[in-house]
Amino acid sequence: LTLNQAASGLKVGESFATDIIKPEERVLPPKEKAPFITFVLGGPGSGKGTQCEKIVETFGLQHLSAGDLLRREIAMHTENGAMILNLIKDGKIVPSEVTVKLIQKELESSDNRKFLIDGFPRTEENRVAFERIIRADPDVVLFFDCPEEEMVKRVLNRNQGRIDDNITTMKKRLKIFNALNRPVIDYYKNKGKLYTINAVGTVDDIFQHVLPIFNSFEQLKESSHVNPQSHLGPSLKPRHHQQLKQHRQNEYNNSGFTSLSFTKPSPTPLLIGKQSIHRTQLEALDSVITDLETSAQKGISITEPEIFASLLETCYSLRAIDHGVRVHHLIPPYLLRNNVGISSKLVRLYASCGFAEVAHEVFDRMSKRESSPFAWNSLISGYAELGQYEDAMALYFQMAEDGVKPDRFTFPRVLKACGGIGSVQIGEAIHRDLVKAGFGYDVYVLNALVDMYAKCGDIVKARNVFYMIPNKDYVSWNSMLTGYLHHGLLHEALDIFRLMVQNGIEPDKVAISSVLARVLSFKHGRQLHGWVIRRGMEWELSVANALIVLYSKRGQLDQACFIFDQMLERDTVSWNAIISVHSKDSNGFKYFEQMQRADAKPDGITFVSVLSLCANTGMVEDGERLFSLMSKEYGINPKMEHYACMVNLYGRAGMMEEAYSMIVQEMEFEAGPTVWGALLYACYLHGNTDIGEVAAQRLFELEPDNEHNFELLMRIYSKAKRAEDVERVRQMLVDRGLET
């Protein structure tokens, strides 16, 4: 089943979705003549880039490769660089907002009005974000259809040193392509915009099928640089492309054209340096450090601060702490003490990798740390990430004492720490500080303020700040939404959710899964599911997990299993959800075994589910085996719930002695009501008055107000035909004022 079939199979209510995507939002604004846009789709290695080069040569469109734009962010170490690297490494899709903004920048800064956007949209979410932000529709959508084996072969031979061109990532990319790109392809097919091209054959043969598509557009023919027909001869290899371009450019310069629509070359940076084409960035880093170490051993001292600054920057972007430590050893102590740039970068590296103590040691040795808030911010952030909120706060106060001016990066970090501590008073003091420092209108800072107030329990203040934010971004909305959910204010949260969607703001996956987990009505849940599908976010881990729970709560097990089976990745929460769906049938076991084979790590909750399953299906030996496996193999000490499951297991099977001795001999702590309750229920099932009396006695002490325990004991006596005892217990009920 494809995602689309799944989606239509669900017959999801459209009302939410129609509420959300206002048709008028899709219409192009009449401001100027719309650009000519081509989307180029196809799996990884289907030859999109190769064909794009030829289209550019012939028709002069500007080529924007989404993948290249993203790789450029990594290479330039921009704010999103590290996040993008992590996603690309794993073949995952970068958040649409990020990709579309990059494309938008290119579109807006170009004189060319004809674009070839390659590798985009990869998901329905990509597509919708493009429509919303750019407010344009493509004129042509090309789809290069290529068999998987061919794509794998091409990618593994591509030799561009791309970090994601390896077999493991390739498999994930193909899986993601099949699940997320197909719905986009179907969408354009239905709109009549799709041109499917068989991508097997020589580059030229394939281009022969591309040519007529573009030839049929007058506006392309008008300004194409070369007569398309003249390009029917033998093709040039891509590496000749620059030469060809130069040649054409000269031709045009000489022919009296003043403006050329061959625009700036589109960026094609590789992840690593040109010379080290076969290596990953980490390997390249490793080799540079090794060279420096060798030099240092030979007594050649390296003193150029730029070298260390650049190496530390790379270590930080790759979170390569071991390499960072090696760089640290190479830096001369005087340089570390006196060069604020280098020491700050080192502090940031240690702090961001969870080594706040070491970061603090470096920080303490800095001679001019009051000259910039950079190192302070890194350290505050490092402590806040580790949950050492007091340490983070202390640094903030120390900053003020040392006369270091906080900047816009300081406040979000310290507010996070304050939210962790949960003190509104401190939060208000920081609020005053940030207004004094001139950040009272900074969205980035105000978002953190909303989050802080919500976490400190003052939802009213959170809301007041939220409504004051002048240009709310998606973080503002998500912070408010999460705040409401945190306070159990579901209606307010849903209102925010609707408003977000009406304002064209994408709720993030955390917000969506939180809403899904809490929706009270199944109708809302299904509508949300429909909306999620349209956004291509169904397979986000937390969203899919929440959907499994949603459907299983309603007893729609098939639907829950379908989602689970289609998931691209799973975590312990996913496995727990699907096993608990099957806690009454032996399929749960199948999933548990699958989980073990997949090397996923079961936790205490997993064992509650499988032990309940054993109890429900009478599998005593399996239950015993799993109970011992839990601590021996997985190091999970049994908790109250696990003992309750074991008592239930033995009790239901009529093994009352074993159940009882589990409590009195095996348990290392006092049994609670769940455990005794399981025993009392078993006594009722199997008519055991002796043990039943003991269990009931304990329960009367532990839960003096719970009439169910009295009723169960009465039933036990009644089964044993002990009318007098039944009456005695009834009197106890009356005496305690529990009889209804």
Ligand SMILES: Nc1ncnc2c1ncn2[C@@H]1O[C@H](COP(=O)(O)OP(=O)(O)O)[C@@H](O)[C@H]1O
């Ligand atoms: N028609 C083709 N036949 C064989 N190899 C091809 C063909 N088109 C492209 N290639 C090669 O396959 C690899 C992937 O092509 P590329 O254009 O980079 O794909 P994409 O942009 O779709 O990921 C490159 O090494 C390219 O030279």
Ligand SMILES: Nc1ccn([C@@H]2O[C@H](COP(=O)(O)OP(=O)(O)O)[C@@H](O)[C@H]2O)c(=O)n1
């Ligand atoms: N619209 C896009 C395009 C690429 N990407 C990311 O960039 C990677 C490489 O994309 P690409 O288009 O350069 O390469 P191929 O996978 O097509 O060979 C993808 O696997 C995604 O991780 C993305 O997240 N969103």
